[in-house]
Structure formats: structure tokens, C-alpha cells
Amino acid sequence: MREKILDRSTLDTALLARLDAYIDSLKGDKQEQLIHVLHKAQELFGHLPHNLQLYVAHALGLSGARVNGVVTFYSFFNEEPVGKYVTSVCMGTACFVKGADKVLERTLNLLGTKKGEMSPDGLFTVKDIRCIGACGLAPVVTINEKVYGKVKVGQIDDILSRYRGEKRAD
Amino acid sequence: MPIKTREDLMQLKAQLPDETSYRMTILLCGGTSCLSSESDIIDEMLREKIEKNHLENEVNLVKVGCLRFCGEGPIMFISPDDIAYVRLTIKDVSDIFEQHILRGHIVDRLLYVDGAQNKTVPAPKDMDFFKKQQRIALRNVGDIDPRSIEAYVAREGYEALRRCISDMRADEVINVVRKSGLRGRGGGGFPTGLKWAYTASVKSDEKYVICNADEGDPGAFMDRSIIEGDPHSLVEAMIIAGYANGASEGHIYIRAEYAISIEPLRLAIDKAREHGFLGTHIFGSEFSFDIHIKLGAGAFVCGEETALIRSMEGHRGEPDKKPPFPSESGFRGKPTSVNNVETYVNIPAIILRGADWFASIGTERSKGTKVFALAGQLRNIGLVEVPMGTTFREIIYDIGGGHPEGKQIKAVQIGGPSGGVITEDFFDTPIDYDSLIAIGAMMGSGGMIVMDEDSDMVEIAKFYLDFTQDESCGKCTPCRIGTKRMYEILERLTAMEGDPQDLERLETLGENIKNASLCGLGQTAPNPVLSTMKFFREEYEAYAYRTKRTSYLIDGKQCIGCTKCARVCPVDCIAGKVREVHTINENDCIACGACYDACPTNAIVKP
Numbered sequence: 001m002r003e004k005i006l007d008r009s010t011l012d013t014a015l016l017a018r019l020d021a022y023i024d025s026l027k028g029d030k031q032e033q034l035i036h037v038l039h040k041a042q043e044l045f046g047h048l049p050h051n052l053q054l055y056v057a058h059a060l061g062l063s064g065a066r067v068n069g070v071v072t073f074y075s076f077f078n079e080e081p082v083g084k085y086v087t088s089v090c091m092g093t094a095c096f097v098k099g100a101d102k103v104l105e106r107t108l109n110l111l112g113t114k115k116g117e118m119s120p121d122g123l124f125t126v127k128d129i130r131c132i133g134a135c136g137l138a139p140v141v142t143i144n145e146k147v148y149g150k151v152k153v154g155q156i157d158d159i160l161s162r163y164r165g166e167k168r169a170d
Numbered sequence: 171m172p173i174k175t176r177e178d179l180m181q182l183k184a185q186l187p188d189e190t191s192y193r194m195t196i197l198l199c200g201g202t203s204c205l206s207s208e209s210d211i212i213d214e215m216l217r218e219k220i221e222k223n224h225l226e227n228e229v230n231l232v233k234v235g236c237l238r239f240c241g242e243g244p245i246m247f248i249s250p251d252d253i254a255y256v257r258l259t260i261k262d263v264s265d266i267f268e269q270h271i272l273r274g275h276i277v278d279r280l281l282y283v284d285g286a287q288n289k290t291v292p293a294p295k296d297m298d299f300f301k302k303q304q305r306i307a308l309r310n311v312g313d314i315d316p317r318s319i320e321a322y323v324a325r326e327g328y329e330a331l332r333r334c335i336s337d338m339r340a341d342e343v344i345n346v347v348r349k350s351g352l353r354g355r356g357g358g359g360f361p362t363g364l365k366w367a368y369t370a371s372v373k374s375d376e377k378y379v380i381c382n383a384d385e386g387d388p389g390a391f392m393d394r395s396i397i398e399g400d401p402h403s404l405v406e407a408m409i410i411a412g413y414a415n416g417a418s419e420g421h422i423y424i425r426a427e428y429a430i431s432i433e434p435l436r437l438a439i440d441k442a443r444e445h446g447f448l449g450t451h452i453f454g455s456e457f458s459f460d461i462h463i464k465l466g467a468g469a470f471v472c473g474e475e476t477a478l479i480r481s482m483e484g485h486r487g488e489p490d491k492k493p494p495f496p497s498e499s500g501f502r503g504k505p506t507s508v509n510n511v512e513t514y515v516n517i518p519a520i521i522l523r524g525a526d527w528f529a530s531i532g533t534e535r536s537k538g539t540k541v542f543a544l545a546g547q548l549r550n551i552g553l554v555e556v557p558m559g560t561t562f563r564e565i566i567y568d569i570g571g572g573h574p575e576g577k578q579i580k581a582v583q584i585g586g587p588s589g590g591v592i593t594e595d596f597f598d599t600p601i602d603y604d605s606l607i608a609i610g611a612m613m614g615s616g617g618m619i620v621m622d623e624d625s626d627m628v629e630i631a632k633f634y635l636d637f638t639q640d641e642s643c644g645k646c647t648p649c650r651i652g653t654k655r656m657y658e659i660l661e662r663l664t665a666m667e668g669d670p671q672d673l674e675r676l677e678t679l680g681e682n683i684k685n686a687s688l689c690g691l692g693q694t695a696p697n698p699v700l701s702t703m704k705f706f707r708e709e710y711e712a713y714a715y716r717t718k719r720t721s722y723l724i725d726g727k728q729c730i731g732c733t734k735c736a737r738v739c740p741v742d743c744i745a746g747k748v749r750e751v752h753t754i755n756e757n758d759c760i761a762c763g764a765c766y767d768a769c770p771t772n773a774i775v776k777p
């Protein structure tokens with residue numbers, strides 16, 4: 001990431017104020033707590049655009065490169081916006097041996113998207129995650145907080161359409 | 171009020187309502203598997219009924235951590251009746267309440283049926299799944315309310331800490347741990363007492379103890395279950411470690427994704443602080459200690475201790491060369507003792523019951539028990555804790571109940587992305603650190619996945635390599651580039667575009683990566699490939715010589731012509747009339763497996 005001049009105009013000031021308050025509340029070495037700050041920032045803003053990363057860098061007295069290095073290292077941080085429904089297909093071992101790869105493939109096909117990218121309608125982002133601890137229900141798919149267990153390839157269309165339907169309603 | 175003496179502990183314990191004052195205690199599973207199947211709603215509904223009928227003083231409903239038999243969840247244990255209800259749904263709540271709670275009639279249809287023997291088994295203790303298990307690390311998991319410090323204290327909680335601080339010097343504590351023979355449960359099996367003795371011996375103004383709760387093995391959830399079901403055991407053990415190692419701060423490294431585990435852990439730390447188990451003058455002594463949670467953000471390599479420390483310092487989690495070991499120079503450059511969750515929770519039990527007791531369990535050089543997350547093509551799925559020295563056969567067949575449809579079990583994968591497969595020939599091997607190394611596998615952290623005759627071992631190996639090449643931190647070239655190349659070869663093979671030389675390439679590359687990588691991730695990454703190549707070479711050859719069938723088939727003898735497969739096929743490649751044998755067009759089949767799932771008679775044959 002090039003060290004651009006920080007452009008705050010794209011960032012919501014109310015949310016920035018909450019982020020500032022969080023950073024102020026931290027005790028001890030703040031630079032050491034960069035990952036905690038990024039978690040908070042992502043929780044507030046949904047994802048971590050470059051401007052927000054620069055903002056965090058300034059606030060903690062770090063270089064933009066250092067912050068970007070950390071953001072891109074950890075799979076939990078998103079630089080790109082995510083869909084309204086984060087659809088995670090568990091690709092843990094237990095789910096894999098029960099056919100999770102087929103479930104993932106079918107989900108991506110149905111939504112016409114790639115892993116980690118938002119679907120064209122902006123509703124879904126499909127991710128693969130690792131064991132969520134529900135191996136007894138393998139294969140497992142989660143959509144936001146809701147967990148679907150023992151998912152069969154033939155059921156995915158049905159599950160997704162419940163969420164597509166919700167959009168039509170509002 | 172801070173707890174200072176044994177009497178204070180007794181008083182805290184007395185605050186817990188006496189269990190015998192209840193007519194009935196119901197333990198409802200709150201593990202992830204069960205929560206995902208609405209056990210939280212079942213809990214609310216049942217609680218509401220109990221309150222409406224003013225039975226709060228008669229019926230004690232406790233939402234506990236994992237009850238361990240995840241495959242049968244949501245599950246509940248009722249005492250003193252000593253029965254379990256399994257596979258619950260919200261529709262069952264009123265029957266349980268009206269029939270069992272109000273009238274004392276057992277609801278037969280909710281009892282557990284042992285499919286292997288086709289009989290109903292009402293009492294948990296009679297279930298084969300539990301019979302060969304022995305609980306030390308999981309001693310409280312599923313038995314107590316993880317949110318209640320009183321419940322923990324009632325089970326001798328914080329008594330081990332009191333004994334250490336009041337009656338023992340730090341070196342005496344370390345000696346007990348050493349004599350017990352406890353070895354690290356995070357994978358490496360390093361003797362815990364030795365690690366502590368080393369950290370304690372280094373002179374420094376500050377030292378740290380760290381709990382590695384990263385649990386990155388993609389098929390494992392033991393550590394999280396311990397934290398969710400019995401967080402105080404971890405907190406107590408870390409305070410003991412702090413006392414023994416001479417540290418005044420402890421840190422628990424856990425991924426932010428594991429929010430379900432973090433919440434009870436935070437609560438436990440707060441409660442411990444409130445009662446003076448954390449803070450200054452613990453048990454009236456000069457010893458001060460506090461615990462902090464450090465969040466990770468999803469990177470497998472951060473489970474490696476030096477990478478974990480880098481991550482805790484707010485950096486990319488890239489590993490460092492060892493030596494120096496963390497015991498000498500770790501977190502913030504100070505002596506640091508990193509231990510795994512399961513390792514820690516053994517400590518209070520060892521202090522209370524003695525090193526000799528612990529050392530009497532297990533094998534010559536691996537003492538105590540090991541927790542496994544048992545999953546895959548198996549009848550009984552869940553958390554299993556067995557004495558070291560138990561054989562694979564006992565776990566797969568006696569505890570796991572064998573294959574649900576009686577198919578042949580071909581292999582067991584152990585040790586996750588760093589481990590390998592074990593074949594039937596080795597099922598009688600007693601499981602311990604050294605015997606596994608001797609047969610070319612490793613203990614790992616406890617993921618154990620059982621695979622049947624239909625499983626494609628090349629695909630399994632590819633799955634693990636996809637994981638490691640994705641998780642390689644990129645710091646060293648053999649791991650970063652090497653695992654990518656290996657993965658590409660596997661992709662080529664499974665796409666039927668490879669050639670026989672690819673097999674040699676995989677082997678040479680694998681050996682080179684093992685020898686030249688910087689950290690344990692790269693040094694073990696080729697294992698899943700090399701070990702499946704060793705035992706299932708013919709499966710690799712079928713791809714390399716392009717003799718492998720890639721489409722699904724229908725077994726004419728089994729097909730009843732129900733049309734279910736044809737209806738779910740997303741590419742319409744299945745033809746056939748009602749009540750006649752169906753066929754799959756091999757050229758159009760995309761091998762999605764939808765027909766396999768849909769078929770009621772097992773007539774579909776996998777590629």
C-alpha cells in the first residue's frame with residue numbers, strides 16, 4: 001500500500017469517534033495492541049479499506065506499510081466490503097471428508113461468485129472456514145450467525161433462496 | 171471479598187445451592203454442535219416451563235459445556251434418574267416437561283439407540299461411547315455450569331492453587347509436574363516440567379506464561395471445548411504456572427473467531443479477579459498475577475510458539491529461528507513459558523492427586539490421557555478422552571462404534587495438516603507420542619478423522635496441502651514455493667493431466683521441504699502427502715496413469731428406480747424411468763455428489 005495522504009472524508013466520523021474512544025481506553029503499549037484495534041475497526045466499519053488502515057496507522061504512530069502488512073497476513077481481516085450475508089462453508093477435515101468441497105463448489109456456482117468475493121447482487125460473500133467445532137453436524141454451512149448442519153448439495157439452493165427472498169420483501 | 175484461606179474457599183462453595191436439595195438435575199449440552207442445533211432455544215423453553223410451574227426449587231436445569239457425544243446432540247442428562255435424551259428438537263420440549271419432569275415417565279422415543287447393537291441404552295454410563303473413556307482434562311466439562319465459579323470451587327476448584335501457594339515453594343511445584351511425566355499436548359510432546367524448570371532458572375525482572383489456544387488444526391475442537399466447558403481450570407492452572415515459573419503476567423492467545431469460547435473465558439477471568447485469585451497478594455501471599463486475553467485473527471502458523479509471540483506483539487505472525495527458545499527470550503524479549511490448553515488443565519489435577527497417581531496412567535513414556543476430536547465416517551462422533559496406550563482399534567470400534575453402514579474403514583488421519591494416515595495394519599498400536607513417531611505418524615493436537623473405503627486418499631492429501639500452502643507465512647522459500655508446487659502437482663494429477671514422473675517429483679519435493687523449512691509448519695507440511703503415498707500408492711498411480719474413473723456410477727443391483735437422483739442432479743445427466751434402473755452419463759457428470767446424498771439405497775458408487 002502506498003503511503004497516501006490520509007483522506008478522512010470517506011470515513012464515517014461517528015464511527016471514527018468510537019474507534020478513537022476504544023484506542024484511548026487501551027492500557028499499556030498501544031502499538032502492541034494493533035491487532036485488537038483492527039478487530040475493533042472491522043467490527044465498526046465492516047471491512048478495512050486503505051484509508052481506515054492509514055487512520056489506524058496514524059493513531060498508533062505506525063507506518064501504513066506495517067498496518068497493511070498485518071491486515072493482509074490474517075485471514076480474518078477483509079480489505080474489501082463483504083455481502084450482507086456472509087456464507088461460510090466449513091472446510092475443516094471432518095466436513096471435508098463428508099463432502100464439504102462439493103458444497104462449496106455448488107454454493108459458488110449458484111451465486112456466480114468466487115471465494116472471498118461478493119456475489120454480483122451484493123447479498124453474499126462466500127468464505128471457507130476451518131472447523132467451527134460442530135463436526136458432529138458435518139458438513140456445516142453458516143450464514144451470518146445461523147448454522148446449517150448435515151447440509152446436502154441438493155439443499156443449498158433452497159437455503160440460499162431464503163435469504164434472497166428476504167431482500168425482495170424489503 | 172478476596173479468598174485467602176481454605177475456610178474462605180469452603181464458604182464460597184457453600185454459596186452453591188446443595189444439589190441434593192433438588193428433586194432432579196438436568197444437564198443440557200451447550201457445546202457448539204448442540205448450540206447449532208438449537209439447544210439454546212430448548213434451554214429457554216424448558217426454563218420458561220419450569221418457572222411458570224414454580225419448579226425452580228425442585229428442578230435444577232444447568233446449561234453445561236460439551237457433553238461430548240456431539241453426533242447425538244442436542245443431548246441432555248437427567249439425574250438421579252441416570253438417563254440421557256438425545257437428538258432433541260424444540261418439538262420434544264413439552265414431552266420432556268409433561269412426561270418426565272411432571273410425571274416421572276421416561277420418554278422412550280428420545281432415548282439413545284446404539285445402532286451397532288440395535289438396542290436402547292438409557293444411561294450414559296452404559297453407552298459404549300463413554301465406557302473406555304477416562305476424564306482428567308475434561309473432568310468438569312459437561313458436568314458444571316461454566317459460568318459459575320461456585321460450581322468450580324465445589325469441585326475442589328482453586329484448592330490446587332491454594333496448596334501450591336500456601337504449602338509449596340515454586341521449585342517443589344515444578345518437581346511435582348516433572349515427576350508426573352506430563353508432556354505438552356499441543357503436538358510436540360515436550361516434557362512440561364522441564365520447560366518450566368528452564369524458564370524458572372533464567373534470571374529476569376519479568377517473565378510470562380502464555381496459553382496457546384490457537385487450535386489451528388482444521389479438524390479439531392478439543393481446546394475450545396475445554397475453555398467453553400471449564401474455563402476456571404485453565405485460569406487456575408495458569409496462575410499455578412505463573413507461581414512456578416516466576417511470572418506475574420499470563421496471556422491467553424485465542425482467535426477472535428472463537429467468540430463462543432472467549433465469552434465464558436472473560437467471565438471466568440473477571441470472577442477470578444473478583445475473588446482475589448488474580449491480582450495482588452493471592453491467598454494472602456506476596457505473589458501477584460493477572461491474565462489477559464490476546465486476540466489472534468486466523469492464521470495457522472500463529473499456533474507455532476515463536477509466531478504466536480510475534481502476533482501477540484502486534485506483528486505479522488512469522489516464526490523465528492530457535493534457539494533462542496521462548497523460555498529464554500520470548501514475549502517482549504523476556505523468558506516465556508508457552509503451553510497448550512489441554513496441557514494446562516491437567517496441572518490442578520496433578521497437584522491435587524499427586525505425581526504418582528498421574529504417572530500410573532498411560533504408557534512408559536507418555537503419561538496421563540489424551541483428548542481426541544473423533545470425526546469422519548464413524549457411527550459415534552464427539553470428544554474422546556482416553557488413557558495413553560489405548561489402541562486405534564479401541565477408539566474406532568469400541569468407542570466410535572465402527573462405520574455407520576458397516577463399510578470397511580481404510581485409514582485414520584491423525585495429527586492434522588502435520589500428521590499422516592494410519593492404516594488397518596497399525597490399528598492395534600497403543601497410542602502414545604513415541605509409538606506414533608515409530609510408525610511415521612505423530613500425535614498432533616488431537617484431531618482424529620476416520621475414513622472409509624470410498625474415501626479418495628489423493629483428494630485428502632490435496633485437501634491438507636491446499637490448507638498448508640494457503641497458510642504458509644511466506645517467510646522461508648522451501649515452504650512458500652515448495653508447498654505451492656506440490657499442490658499444483660496434486661491438482662494436475664486429480665485433473666487427470668499428470669504423468670507417472672509426478673509421483674517422484676512429489677516425493678523429492680516433499681523430502682526437500684521437510685529438510686529445508688524454517689519452522690514446524692513447513693517441516694511437516696509434506697507429511698499428509700508422503701504418508702498417503704506410502705500406504706495408498708495405487709490410488710496415486712490411478713491418477714498418474716489416468717486409469718481413474720471420474721464420474722459417479724449406479725449399481726444396477728441396488729437401484730430401485732425411485733428417480734430421486736435424477737431429480738437432484740444439477741446437470742441433468744441421470745436418465746431412467748420410474749421403477750427402472752437409472753444410468754449416469756459419464757461424460758456430463760460433474761461429480762458433485764448430489765445423487766450420492768439423495769439415494770436411499772446406496773446404489774450410487776463414488777468415483
Ligand SMILES: Cc1cc2nc3c(=O)[nH]c(=O)nc-3n(C[C@H](O)[C@H](O)[C@H](O)COP(=O)(O)O)c2cc1C
Binds near residue numbers: 356359
Ligand atoms: C505450524 C504449527 C502450528 C501449531 N499449532 C498449535 C496450536 O494450535 N496449539 C498448540 O497448543 N500448539 C501448537 N503448535 C505447537 C507450539 O509451537 C508449541 O509447541 C506448544 O504450544 C507448546 O505447548 P505444549 O508444550 O503444552 O504442547 C503448533 C506448532 C506448529 C509448528
Ligand code: FES
Binds near residue numbers: 092093095
Ligand atoms: S470440521 Fe467442520 S465443524 Fe469441525
